[in-house]
Amino acid sequence: MYQERAFELHTHLYGCLSQDDLRWLAHRREPRWHIFRNTFRETYGMDPNLDDIFAEDRRQDLRQYSVYESVGNFPEFQCCFDFVISVSHVDPEEVYEVARRVSRRQKEPWAEYRMLLGPQWALPDFLERVRSICEGFEQEGRDSYLAMSLWRGGHLAEDQYVALKKLMAESNAVRHRLVAIDFCAREEGFPPSEKASLFERVDRDNRADPGSALAILYHVGESFQDKSLESAARWVYESAQLGAHRLGHCIALGQHPEEFRGTVRKEILPERIAQLEFERQSGFYVSFSRESEYDEELSRLEAKRRSFLQEVAAVADANETEGMVITNWPSLDIEYTEDRIRRIRIFQDELMNRIKQRNVVLEVCPTSNARIAAVQTHPVHRFVQSGLRVVVGADDPGIFDTTLEKEFQILAEDGLGSELEQMIEQSRRSVSTNMSGRNA
Structure with missing residues (x-):
């Protein structure tokens, strides 16, 4: 319809791969089962039984390993995703x-x-695929x-x-x-x-x-x-x-x-600064009611960011800090009170408009x-x-x-x-x- x-x-x-596609891939080249086994073990605390997994009498087990049906359990989704990765080699013929x-x-x-x-693929290999x-x-x-x-x-x-x-x-x-x-x-x-x-x-x-x-x-x-x-x-x-x-x-x-x-949600420091700056510039106030409050909080957070970056630089040489991606930013707590919820709804509506x-x-x-x-x-x-x-x-x-x-x-x-x-x-x-x- x-x-x-x-x-x-x-x-x-x-x-989009079906169970028949996965079976074809597994028969085409030896699967890299270690990828799926490691993820499965981390998620379920046990090893998967992969013996004759593509046999007709194991279709339900194959479905369990390759189809994600839970809700809100990303590790289980990753397991299913890694099953597909394990049987795939992504060569040009494949x-x-x-x-x-x-x-x-x-x-x-x-x-x-x-x-x-x-990112592991060199450009010529990327283009060939x-x-x-x-x-x-x-x-x-x-x-x-x-x-x-x-x-x-x-x-x-x-x-x-x-x-x-x-x-x-x-x-x-x-x-x-x-x-x-x-x-x-x-x-x-x-x-x-x-x-x-x-x-x-x-x-x-x-x-x-x-x-x-x-x-x-x-x-x-x-x-x-x-x-x-x-x-x-x-x-x-x-x-x-x-x-x-x-x-x-x-x-x-x-x-x-x-x-x-x-x-209570955690927000990394640079994102908190970016959000407050956006709210202040757009006039869509979520976090505070007055511009002076934004100025005060942004000043405090900028000082916190400078201090953190100085600490990072102190334990790394210049070659390491240049172009470095920081993954351990300090976080701030964001509490979802009734007033914040009300303001966020208005904020979302304004953005949609x-x-x-x-x-x-x-x-x-x-x-x-x-x-x-x-x-x-x-x-x-x-x-x-x-x-x-x-x-x-x-x-x-x-x-x-x-x-x-x-x-x-x-x-x-x-x-x-x-x-x-x-x-x-x-x-x-x-x-x-x-x-x-x-x-x-």
Whole structure:
């Protein structure tokens, strides 16, 4: 009913693998079972029984190891994810065949698949795999496209982007099938502001050569263990402001702050400073009521930051501190009182109103958000009420045992009606080639 009309704009290539695909991968090359065993042992305190795991009479065990069905238990999700990693080798021949398999059974009229390769891959190896995926899609002749995920940390993303643009000039398959760059995986420690120069470069390149334009897709507001709800919501807004075309998940933007009532969250020092500065400059006061209070607290926190950096420098030489990523920032407690909850709701509403003024699309993934983020009420309802542009994605349909059809059905059962038809139409307007200007 839905899947054959909606475009799939948020899914990950290896997250689409079925049990038959996993069996094929395991028979193709020897699995690296130590990866899965180590994670399983850390999570469950025992070793998994992998003897003949792909035998017909062990299908239920295979499902237990590779499908995540719990709620709010990230270690269990990581186990399922690492099972896929264990049977995968991501060599050019493998990714070519994976692209063909996934494209061949695609039910949506159009789908964009994301693929992340870790920073350990040298650029030539990275590009070889991009080419293989695109050639796999090209071979099947379906409307299957690649959104290549770049690495959030350091300057690698810019190098990868430049290399991708050169590859597009050399390969017809890549020029046709590569439609976007994406940022996914761990958010913590990688503020959107660090990608400002890259986003500006992509925008310039898109304007200069629309025929090879790439959309910017950005996972944000999904995981925020190191910051407050309000800071995570700010990250969503900043990503839109910087020029991202579609934003993935965005839970923090619309999650009901009442779900945090009576809790205390930890926020690292630089994020606390950034949030207070944003509140003061925007006039969306959450933490205090008067500007003088912001000035006083920011002065105190800046002194605390300088002191901490001096301590870091005292125990490291100049070579170590230059370009160093600090992972042990001191944290501050943020208490979620009734007054803060009230202010955060207003803050979120104001940010949603600002985002609505931009040509930005939000991608919601109901099953993924419910199981990983454990949201009690999905924020899609607030997104819709605020008039935001929303599309639906299945994220990792293999790991979650879902489909785009099921994701729409979940939202229908949750009370959405005519809005679902609007989301279908929005998905058809929001393909990367439209968002980037390639189809203009």
